[in-house]
Amino acid sequence: MNKTPWVDRFPGLSRLETRIKSILLARSAVLDLPRGTVIFGPGKSPENMLFLLEGSVRVQQTSESGREIVLYRIHSGESCVLTTACLLTYDDYSAEGIAETDICAAAIPRSVFDDLVAESAPFRNFVFEAFSKRITDLFLMIDEVAFQRIDVRLAQKLRELADGAESIKATHQQLSVELGTAREVISRQLQEFQRRGWIVQSRGTIRVSDGPALDNLADERG
Structure with a gap:
């Protein structure tokens, strides 16, 4: 102590x-x-x-x-x-x-x-x-x-939460609260990230599969 x-x-x-x-x-x-x-x-x-x-x-x-x-x-x-x-x-x-x-x-x-x-x-x-x-x-x-695009903000938040690790423990609802938007918006954007091969989703977990691509988006000013 x-x-x-x-x-x-x-x-x-x-x-x-x-x-x-x-x-x-x-x-x-x-x-x-x-x-x-x-x-x-x-x-x-x-x-x-x-x-x-x-x-x-x-x-x-x-x-x-x-x-x-x-x-x-x-x-x-x-x-x-x-x-x-x-x-x-x-x-x-x-x-x-x-x-x-x-x-x-x-x-x-x-x-x-x-x-x-x-x-x-x-x-x-x-x-x-x-x-x-x-x-x-x-x-x-x-x-x-x-004023900032939600895809950029989501990429920034995922990078922050990952903090160098590959897996992130977070639900769509938790991310929507963090970013001040609807859960449905987060779900659609995560699906798009997965379609591009940047992440893989499972229940309560998001695994980053293409960190550099996610970083590139996070560094944009939208």
Whole structure:
């Protein structure tokens, strides 16, 4: 188990003055949550600011028609931009956060977050730097969904998920959520990739049979 104080595992927090770090450590609680836990959801108000120490959290939104899209993921050493936004505006969540793995996170109460944002410029800078970076990432994701060809985006996602391996464990539904499109669109595109000899599909698994061809498509700007 990592014995380093949790604030020192976040570069922005490790540079805070000793008094502020002491407040964070004294007023926080370290939580261990199992995979699959719904950490927050639409209509709920955040009571804590979470700093992820271990694991991965998927933040996704569901439309009125039931279509889901992954907005972003939170990894160790990161905080949640949606939680930050809701804390700053006293608003409810509009999306849900789900633990993709077992996670460990430090939680500071809303009251502590409010006090430190008001009185500590370094803490405030940490919050808004993380916030602005994630907002930029979200704009890039919106641009991809709105303007980039689905075949290019699917090839990019398959390459990302494969990470150098030949087989990918993913269903058509999971890929549709990742890319913010209908499952039928993903199914048609995967069938086309298979027709070209780039992949071979089996239940819940996609095997890449022509990596260079898939890479060429993924590197296009559509």
